[in-house]
Amino acid sequence: MDKHYYSRSRQPKKKSLARLVIFLFLLAAVTILSVFSLSQYMAVQTLQSKHNSLEERLEQVEEENIMLWQLHDELYEENVRLREENKMLRSSTVIEHGNREINKVAITIDDGTSANLMHKTLDHLKEHNVKATLFPMGSWVEREPEAWQRAVDEGHELGNHTYSHAFLTTIPEEKVREELNRWEEAVEEALGYSYETLFFRPPGMDGFTATQNSQKQRLMEIIGEKGMFTILWDVELIYALRNEASTPKRITQHVLDNARGGSIVLLHFTENDIAALPAILKGLRDRGLEPCSLRELLLADPGT
Ligand SMILES: [Zn+2]
Structure with a gap:
């Protein structure tokens, strides 16, 4: 009887324990799944909000990009306009001197x-620490x-004076371009x-101080297109001293008597002009005028 009772009473206990275990197991599984789902949900939410903010940022960047392209186009157009204006400015400018307020005088030769006289010229300029054009x-x-390479290496600048000293207002346009281009080629080859x-x-x-004519106008346009200014001078010797013996002393005197702030002095590579060069450089400085290159004169700030 006892045995019977015992066995009958054990069975339900076992079953309820098993149910409890299953129940607890299921509860735990549900809880774990819930927590897992919740964390998944939160991760998705976080990712979603990150994604949204990235999308917003992307839109902003795209908008900024469009604005930058517009700015780029505007700047490009402005650049084209300025280049055109610059060309026009250059093509209508003949420079005879720089700013009179500047105590500088450009030395142009x-x-x-010959290589000999060329090196002598460069030695004089070096000795006086002057850059010339x-x-x-x-x-x-x-x-x-080699001599012209030395000139550029020592800081002097070169200007286009045509390939063969041609008078450009009297030759056809294609010859004009050829004269200017061959100068560039010769300099490129040397340097x-x-x-x-x-x-x-x-x-x-070449008629640059004479009245306008169509050929000169066209020539000025070509020079402007090539990015150059036409440079004359306000102190020179060939015309001024044509009826006098142009000794180095006379040359020096003429330059020092006529040069003032902003002047452009024209010398030539002749024995007499180069012999006068040291006295000219020293004389200018004694008068408070600094000899320099065209770039230094024309791009200088007033008051320097
Ligand atoms: Zn010449």
């Missing part, structure tokens, strides 16, 4: 010379490439790299 013909640069100059000086003045 034209044509070409030299206007050689391309044919002279071809003849003495070993392409050299851009801001300055053009018409050989023999």
Whole structure:
């Protein structure tokens, strides 16, 4: 009886314990799943909000990008306009001197010379620590490439004076371009790299102080297109001293009597002009005028 009772009473206990275990197991599983789902849900939410803010940022970046492109286009157009204006400005500008308020005088030396005289010129300029602007013909640069290379290496600048000293207002347009281009080629060949100059000086003045004519106008446009200014001078010797013996002393005197702030002095690579060069440089400084290159004169701030 006892045995029977015992066995009957054990069975339900076992079952309820098993149910409890299953129940607890299920509860635990549900809880774990719930927690897991909740954390998944929260992770998704976080990702979603991150995604949203990234999308917003992307939209902003796209908008900024569009704005930058617009700005780029505007700047590009402005640049084209300024270049055009610059070209017009250059093509209508003939410079005879710089700002009179500046106590500087540009030293420019034209044509070409033997390597010997060239090195003597560069020695004088070096000794006085002066940078000058030299206007050689391309044919002279071809003849003495090392000397012109030395000139550029020592900080002097070169200006286009045509290849063969041609008077550009009297030859056809294609010849004009050829004269200017061959100068560039000769200089590039001598230096070993392409050299851009801001300055053009018409050989023999070539009618540049005479009244306008259509050929000169066209020539000025070509010079402007090539990015150059036409440079004349306000102190020179060939015309001024044509009826006098131009000794180095007389040359020096004439330059010192006539140069003032902003002047552009025209010398040539002749024995007499180069012999006068040291006294000219010293004399200018004694008068409070600093000899310099065209770039230094024309790009200087007033008061410097
Ligand atoms: Zn010349």
